Amino acid sequence: MVRAPCCEKMGVKKGPWTPEEDRILVDYIQRYGHGNWRALPKQAGLLRCGKSCRLRWANYLRPDIKRGNFTKEEEEMIFKLHELLGNRWSAIAARLPGRTDNEIKNVWHTYLKKRLMPNQTVKESKKRAIHTSEPKTESKPIIPRSDSGLATSPEYSMSGFSSSVADGNSAATVEESFSSEEFTEIIDERFWSETLSMDDCFATTMQYGASETPSGDQINEPSLSPLSSNSEGMEFWWRVFMEAGEMKDLALI
DNA sequence: AACCCGAGCAACCGCTGTAAA
DNA sequence: CTTTACAGCGGTTGCTCGGGT
Structure with missing residues (x-):
């Protein structure tokens, strides 16, 4: 009716991005920007849906993204912000320059959350030897x-x-x-x-x-x-x- | 050396609010 | 006002890799 049909599933590639796809996406966005995510893959010559392109750009390819391990300060910041904001990862990410909501979410679920558990294993403690405060239960x-x-x-x-x-x-x-x-x-x-x-x-x-x-x-x-x-x-x-x-x-x- | 298991993380899915026609 | 697509968000999945046995 109003707009063209939503992103057709046929012929759209899924799964991990290849370096070549990354290069095409970065080149295109640097040249033309990303005003319309849905139209972007077609114009850029990518067999991806716009949503996938947006996610790839936002979570991985953006030039201002800070890669590498989280610092102790960043982790403490996440703890504090999560205590205040809950699972509002985008809001938390907004306070952590260079970090994405997806990255923070992953770090939280795979590691930080466990630090709040009183019965964390020795293995986990050794693996991530970051001094922290007393273990506490997860708060709402x-x-x-x-x-x-x-x-x-x-x-x-x-x-x-x-x-x-x-x-x-x-x-x-x-x-x-x-x-x-x-x-x-x-x-x-x-x-x-x-x-x-x-x-x-x-x-x-x-x-x-x-x-x-x-x-x-x-x-x-x-x-x-x-x-x-x-x-x-x-x-x-x-x-x-x-x-x-x-x-x-x-x-x- | 081979296998198993769990952690880490990229990517997808589904839902929601908003904008556009 | 209604309908539909878009963009963004949070939850979840599934693959990869490293460490332990």
Whole structure:
């Protein structure tokens, strides 16, 4: 009707990419860009579907991709971000320059996740000899996703959030300051918005000093409300995150 | 040397939100 | 407003390779 039929399965190659295919794809994108993924393989002379081309480019061929092992700092960053964001790999990847969501997802499932398991094997520990904190059980994301229906799910209610910040002494006061519905709305508007980038958080931290926290008193300041203006709201969340996951470590990286 | 098993990772699948006609 | 394709995301699969027996 409106557009041409979706990518025909007939005659489309699948499986691992050959160096020649990689070269063709890179050459084409460098020359013409990738405005239309669906049309790209045909125009470039590749027997692949556009989706496959996009994935190959995004996960492997992009020039800004950082290859090689993850550094300890990157791994700690993933731990912190996963604690905050859950399995939102693209959001996590956005905070790790040069790393793809697929790569982070793979690393998480094959290795990092196991570090959270208390009964990890000696073999695994030896294989990846990276000093880390105490093993802890896998936690649910602090931030519920509004677009997946989880926001209204009981397991992603405020109880999950408050338990995550229970390490600090401000958990009770934070929980009392707004309802779960408000929390969901606030998170949607303030956190998931593009304005709440890690850079913003870093900037706020630099402004107030990362060494100030943890301090529950400051979260209770009237001016530091999740409902306040954008920058103040971000500051609020930043402080909550600091309490929840010692995010100040991230600011120092 | 041969086999087995598990880790690592590239790639695919299916779903969802959005844009276009 | 409806229909359909596109783009992106997260989950999963399956192949490869290295270490252990």
